[in-house]
Amino acid sequence: MTDTTAFDWRSFLLGWSGEWADSLPEGETRGEDDEAAQRTRWLGFPSASEERITTLEERLGRRMPPSYREFLKVSDGWRHAGGFVSLLAGTSDAHWHNDESGLAVMFEEYLDDDAGPEERREVDLWRRGLQLDVESDATHVLLDPEDVDEDGEWAVYTWASWRAAPPERHANFLEFMRDMHREFHSLGAHRSDGEPVFANATTRKLDALVEEARLEALGGGWERAVKALDEAKGYGRPRAAGLGDQIRRLLGETYMVYFDGLVTDPQYAPELLPPLVAEHAAHSYRGDSTLTFHLRGADDDLVSLAYATLDQIRNGTYRYTAAGPFGEAVERARELARWGDTDGAWRTLIDALPMWEPLGPDHLAPLGWVADPVLGPLLTPERGRELLSTPRGGQAGEAPSPPAGLDPGDLAWLAEPDPGNHRTCYRFVLVEGTEPEELPGRLADADTVLSEPMTLWEARRKSVHDQREFSSYDDRALMAVGRTGTGWSFAFDGEPGPFDQGRFVSPAAAASAGTRAVVVWSGLRTPHREPFFHLSVAHDGAEHYAFTYADGEIRQHGEIPRALDPGRFFGAPEVGAEAERTLLESVAGEFGASLPRHALVSGRLHTFTSGSWTRPPRDGETYTVIRMDWGDPRPADGRRTGEDGPRRR
Structure with a gap:
């Protein structure tokens, strides 16, 4: 809270007046009052006596707020408050606005039927406010007798018809005048050619502050630096905005x-x-x-x-x-x-x-x-x-303590809800002792190559656009790849299609040539579908063990390690996130593998489209194939069909 009664108004106003007088171009025609103000280096008026202030308060029926009272004791009014108020009221001119501008009526027309008390209070400002602007460029300055702080200070609101913004609030009259001094400086800092250089004690002090802030920022003290730069920016000092924006x-x-x-x-x-x-x-x-x-x-x-x-x-x-x-x-x-x-x-x-x-x-x-x-x-x-x-650019200082990493180093995070609850079903393949570049050769056609790094959303959009054929028997996965754990590579699909146990074929065996491979497909939290979970582990081209939990039953084969025994996870009547979490923890513990959460959720990774995760159709099984044409809308004989865009066949 600012102690407005202890503020040195005379020094502040004298300094402002001198800066204003020095900033005026020579030979410019000015009015008599401005000529006198430049000559005397004083933008104010004689001080108001206590009697004049008391008379004002009796006329208005309210005691004036402390900072306005202290100002009047130094100057009974003010010229050139900022760039758009040429005369500010003293004891003789301050008066209740009483919607003299008609703005209360105008703003009421824009209120919705369900407008709340705060919105209606803002409109009523124009009826209750004390008007301080006497001469201005369509700019209103009102003291609000209902916006009062614990020290008895009234907030000041300014509004201009040419600004596409609601009224601007200043905590009290002192802060309003400080803001107007900043506005004067900000406008003066952007001089056109031919005008005198805008330099004075304030600008020199602020420019030194900017340089101190620059060195402070390079040394790691960005919090103090940004405060100083913001202060200088408010006065329009060059460099301050560009430096502060780098921090922001x-x-x-x-x-x-x-x-x-x-x-x-x-x-x-x-x-x-x-x-x-x-x-x-x-x-x-x-x-x-x-x-x-x-x-x-x-x-x-x-x-x-x-x-x-x-x-x-x-x-x-x-x-x-x-x-x-x-x-x-x-x-x-x-x-x-x-x-x-x-x-x-x-x-x-x-x-x-x-x-x-x-x-x-x-x-x-x-x-x-x-x-x-x-x-x-x-x-x-x-x-x-x-x-x-972190100190840099040749500056010395102590390095900060590093924040925690973004990746938990496990698989259990997959069981946690994500924003929007979209990650309820996923599948991934882990392959030991291989590089990510090798995964397309193990999980797809021989000529499949990795894309450039992109988000999974970008990859899915591109995949759909590039795909020409869709089969009801085809289940090709769009997979992001990378390294994980101790010597593993991964391929991850965050939006798999429906799990069909009767047609599913695990890619673990194909991926494990000369090494080990692990496949996980989880749908334990998939809404509106029966929960399911599949795990399969293969070595050197052969599946060693696997289990599938679906339709409330467990199917398994091979010698499953005790840590992964499905009976440990699917004994309860309700199967969901907790079973999923403990299962994923067990898989991570068994193989020393993990998946990088930040990279998969927020980063960009290489992707490819795998081979199908379902078997080919058998004799007598029917299926649908849809082929899409995205190019020239004409049939094979070259005749146009009159249609644009994709067509199904």
């Missing part, structure tokens, strides 16, 4: 983060342009004109680079690079992340961060990697704070 972006904040003043500098564009372009690509529903707007002032080469980067990001081909030892760590991290080890990838980046070299004095941290399709998913708010807390 690594905290996962993207709204209104434009790296202002830096992204159009060719020195910093290689790092700052990709995250700006990536955020645009994620939300560019109405075209690319806004990208050009945020690059205003950039030369043609930089704009061309921006659009080339935009194409790479939309195509998933953007690849972040950096110089020196940190750049080498980036390549190692990408290799780990693309095979699912996101925790290892993150530790690789962080361990190399002290060796990172900024592109220039206003570069606080590596940022281009957040736009990399493989590295970007590594970022979480916790990890962003760890990166920002």
Whole structure:
């Protein structure tokens, strides 16, 4: 809570007046009052006596809030409060607004029938508020006698017809005047050519604060740094916004983060342009004109680079690079992340961060990697704070304690509910002593190759678009691959089709040539279907043991280890998440394998389409095949059918 009665109004107002007088261009025609204010270096008026203030309070029937009272004792009114209020009321001009503007009536028309008390209270502001604006650019300033804090301060609300925003609230009159001083500075900082340089004691103090904050941020003190940068940004100081946006972006904040003043500098564009372009690509529903707007002032080469980067990001081909030892760590991290080890990838980046070299004095941290399709998913708010807390760029300091990894290192997480409860059925294959690149050869046709890394959602969308034939007897799995556990590779399908025990064929035997393979298919929590679970283990091309729980019964063969005995898990009348969890824990314990949660849920992995998990149809069994044409809508003889789009045959 600000002690408004102890504030030194005279020093504050004198300083503001001097800054205003020094900022005026020479030879500009001004009114008599402004000429006098420049000459005397005073924007205010003579102080109001206690008698004048008491007379005001008797006229209004209310005691004035403390900060407004203290202000009046120094100046009975004020000129040029910010950029849009040319005269602020003193004791003679302050009066109840009484909806003089008609805004209460206007805003009432926009209220819904179910508008709550808070919305109606906002409308009534125009009837109860004390008006302080005397002359302004269609800007209203009202003290609210019903928005009062424990010190008796009234909130101040400002509103302008040309701003597409609700009234802005200031905690009290002192905070309002501070905000108007900031507004004056912010407008003055963006001078056009020919106007005097806007420099004074306040700007020099703030610019020194920005430089201190920059060094503080590089040393790991980002929390103090961002507060200082935000303060300087409010006054429109150059560098402050661009530096502060780098911190915010690594905290996962993207709204209104434009790296202002830096992204159009060719020195910093290689790092700052990709995250700006990536955020645009994620939300560019109405075209690319806004990208050009945020690059205003950039030369043609930089704009061309921006659009080339935009194409790479939309195509998933953007690849972040950096110089020196940190750049080498980036390549190692990408290799780990693309095979699912996101925790290892993150530790690789962080361990190399002290060796990172900024592109220039206003570069606080590596940022281009957040736009990399493989590295970007590594970022979480916790990890962003760890990166920002790590000394770098030649600054000394103590490294922070690392946060916990994102992958639990087990299989039991598959039994936990996910957002939306979508992961109720899944299947995976574990193959020991092999690399992920080998899995298509073990689980699919000989010519099957891995895709570029992509999310499972992207992979499914692409798979459906590329598929031309659908068979009711075909059950091909779209599988994400990677490394896991101690020497295992995995192939994972998070959205399998229905489980048909009569036609199911485990791929374990085919996958196990020269090694071991484990297959799990769980549907213990699938809604509206009978729960089921399958486990099969094969070695050197032959299935050693397997069991299937379905329709309330267990079918098994082979010598099943005691730890995996299905009788231990399916004895209860109700089978669900708890049985699933204990089963998965037992599988992980038996084989020392796990699956990477973060990579599968939020990352990008290589994918491929497996061979069918069901046997071919037998004699006399009927099935349906649907073939889709996505291209030229004409039959084989070349005649057009008059139809567009896909056709079933």
